[in-house]
Every structure is written in C-alpha cells, then in structure tokens.
Amino acid sequence: MCHRIVPxxxxxxxxxxxxxxxxxxxxIPKDNPVPKDVYPGAKLATIVxxxxxxxxxxxxxxxxxxxxxxxxxxxxxxxxxxxxxxxxDGYGMxxxxxxxxxxxxxxxxxxxxxxxxxxxxPGEKVAVxxxxxxxxxxLLAAVMRNGEVSIVTCSPNADVGPxxxxxxxxxxxxxxxxxxxxxxxxxxxxxxxxxxxxTILPPQKG
Numbered sequence: 696m697c698h699r700i701v702p703x704x705x706x707x708x709x710x711x712x713x714x715x716x717x718x719x720x721x722x723i724p725k726d727n728p729v730p731k732d733v734y735p736g737a738k739l740a741t742i743v744x745x746x747x748x749x750x751x752x753x754x755x756x757x758x759x760x761x762x763x764x765x766x767x768x769x770x771x772x773x774x775x776x777x778x779x780x781x782x783x784d785g786y787g788m789x790x791x792x793x794x795x796x797x798x799x800x801x802x803x804x805x806x807x808x809x810x811x812x813x814x815x816x817p818g819e820k821v822a823v824x825x826x827x828x829x830x831x832x833x834l835l836a837a838v839m840r841n842g843e844v845s846i847v848t849c850s851p852n853a854d855v856g857p858x859x860x861x862x863x864x865x866x867x868x869x870x871x872x873x874x875x876x877x878x879x880x881x882x883x884x885x886x887x888x889x890x891x892x893x894t895i896l897p898p899q900k901g
Contacts, residue, residue, distance in 0.1 A: 696772055697846050697863045699822065701803040702733050703832060708740040708752045708801060711832075715750070723832055729803060733757070735771035741837065741844050742799035744875045755798075755844040762788075773838055773845045775864060775883055792838035792845070797879060799871055800835045800846060804893065807859040823858045825890045827865075836864035836874045836882065849883050854890040865890065 703711075703723065711721040733739070735758040743753045758769025773789060781787030782794065804826040827833040836847040847864040855862040865888050866874055874882060 696859070696861060697805050697807065697835075697848060698771060699732050699734055699806040700739075700800075700835075700846075701805070701824075702730050702737075703740050703801040703803065704730055705738075705740040705752060705754050708742065711801075712742070712750055712752055725831065732806070735769045739800055739844055741839065742801065742834075742871075743839070744798070755839055755842055757844055757846075759788075759840065759843050759845050769843075771845055772861075773847045774861075775836075775847050775849045778838070778847070779880055779883075789838070792840045796839040797875055798837050798839045798844060799866070799874065800837045800844065801832050802835055803832060805835070805863055807855060807862065809858050811857055811859060824893045825855060825862075826893050828889045828891050834866040834871055836866055836879075849885055852885040852888055852890070854888075854892065858892070 704727075707723045707727060711723050715721040737757050738754045739757045741753050741755045743751050745751050756769075758771035761768065761770060773792070777787075778789035778793040781789045804824050806822045806824050809821040809823060837844050838847060839845070848861045849864045851859060851862040862885065864874075864882060865885060866882070867888055870882060873879060
C-alpha cells in the first residue's frame with residue numbers, strides 16, 4: 696500500500712513539460728532541492744493528457760474523498776485488478792477514472808512498509824524506500840476524478856515482493872503513452888522494472 700512518496704514539485708514538472716514540448720526531452724536539474732516526503736491529502740504535481748493529446752501539469756489532491764459515510768479518510772490507492780474487473784462489468788467506482796482519468800504522477804521515490812516475513816525488525820513498522828535504478832525521476836500510473844488523484848497498484852515485482860504484497864504501477868521508458876492509451880491493461884506485469892531499496896527506516900511524518 697503506497698502511502699508515502701518523494702514527489703516532484705509543480706514548478707519542476709511545469710519546467711520539464713515546457714522543455715519536452717520544445718525539445719522532446721524532459722529534464723529537471725540535479726541540484727534542485729529534494730522535497731519532503733508527502734502523504735495522502737497532500738497536493739501532487741500530476742501529468743494529465745489533454746483532449747487534443749497534449750500533456751499538461753495539474754496539482755491534484757492525493758486520495759479520493761470517500762462517498763461512504765462510514766468510511767473515514769481518503770482512498771489513495773487503486774488496485775489495477777479491481778479497476779479492470781469493474782471496467783469489464785461496467786459498474787463500480789473505478790469505471791470512470793480508469794476509462795477517462797488515467798494520468799501520471801512523477802516521483803523521486805516511494806515507500807512501502809515491510810509486511811512480509813523476514814522484516815529486519817520483527818514487530819516494528821519498517822519502511823523501505825524504493826527508487827529507480829536508472830532515473831532520478833520516474834512515473835507512477837494513476838487515475839483522477841474531480842481534482843483528486845489515486846495511485847494505481849499491482850502485484851509486486853522481484854524487488855518489492857520480499858517487502859510488501861503490493862507496489863505502485865511503476866512505468867518504464869516509453870510506457871507512459873501506453874498507460875494513457877488503450878493498451879494500458881498489459882502493464883500489469885512489472886517484472887521487467889528494476890528498483891533499488893535505497894534505505895530502510897521507520898516511517899516518519901514531518
């Protein structure tokens with residue numbers, strides 16, 4: 696369950712998209728200060744596909760506000776399997792977001808709390824910080840509705856599996872257009888994505 700990430704700031708994303716529009720290459724300077732970790736309820740810089748096909752930056756609240764009176768908090772993750780099942784059935788809360796609201800959340804890293812056997816500190820909540828082995832900034836698949844965004848999760852790959860039973864749907868080079876296009880269901884397999892576990896530390900809000 697992804698509930699802590701190292702985001703990209705809105706001004707960084709806008710600069711990267713402006714560069715992409717003129718040069719075909721997005722870039723965020725290495726010396727930019729790294730933002731603090733954020734949690735559901737924070738605003739996330741998000742890449743949204745425009746009706747005419749272009750990409751734009753929007754700042755969306757992380758987590759869908761619950762429409763169920765008895766459910767507290769925000770729905771900040773979307774299980775890909777559930778969304779695809781509802782899409783096939785034509786019914787459920789994820790049908791519209793997965794159909795019309797697919798978007799991208801650029802991050803520097805994400806955390807997963809260690810829930811699988813073999814935790815280095817049994818009985819203690821420990822988080823592992825995952826980052827891309829090859830890129831300082833990488834993209835997470837997400838869905839949006841009404842100014843809110845939820846990060847899509849899938850079965851873990853070999854890097855995340857020993858730590859947690861789920862992982863964000865991390866996109867590799869060239870896969871952002873697939874996620875935003877009609878062939879997105881084939882991205883469920885993340886076995887070819889390679890991540891590094893940079894640090895292990897207790898989750899802290901700050």
